[in-house]
Amino acid sequence: MAKILIVEDNESIRTIVRMALEMGEHEVVEAADGREGLHMLQTNPDCALVITDLAMPVMDGYAMIARIQADAAFAKIPVIVLSAEKDATAALDRGAVRLIRKPFSPIELLETVSRVLEA
Template sequence: MAAKIIIVEDNESVRSIVRMALELGQYEVIEAGDGKAGLQRLEEHPDCALVITDLVMPVMDGFELLRRIRDEKGKSDLPVFVLSAEKEATDALRHGATGVIRKPFSPIELLEVIRGALEPKS
């Protein structure tokens, strides 16, 4: 069964690029347009293997989403990667992000990072 990945990104174009790359990698993709919707998707899909989130979004930003995921019982070890071109990426790592995928990124680069996080180390 394909690993489920939740993408939380308000920019529809970026979300579409991430979705297409992940689908090429045979992952099941669930989308959300802001942090609040991302939390809802996480509740709907507790078997989610990884979250990819933007930082700057309306309604609930990526920092608040990250904080809530890390505070949630049973989700503190869930890999959360931040999509960012912003200097806030360093702050995201300090707040518990697993890693940063810097914009602009290539689909191949994105897949390599995600595979590295999800596939068992040999």
């Protein structure tokens, strides 16, 4: 199974994503904003996937995705966006591979994660 980074400022949502991923027997690391997410990536370079929110304090999801894309060491790590924003599809243009709308189904999240990891 894979190591997955969750970047989400809402702790309740982070917990639910972690619960779902652990059901899929994935290893989970967590960050509360984009800047912390980048730091976690540097300390966990073996992460196979990033799941991120967009609206976050300090550094939002858009900025973090742009930084991941710009860094050769992480550019190949797929990013799934988890957002309630109406215009979140813009994240797909900036390098995210999937968009999951909140509120989300943990079962569907696990299925999407599996598909992305298999791709």
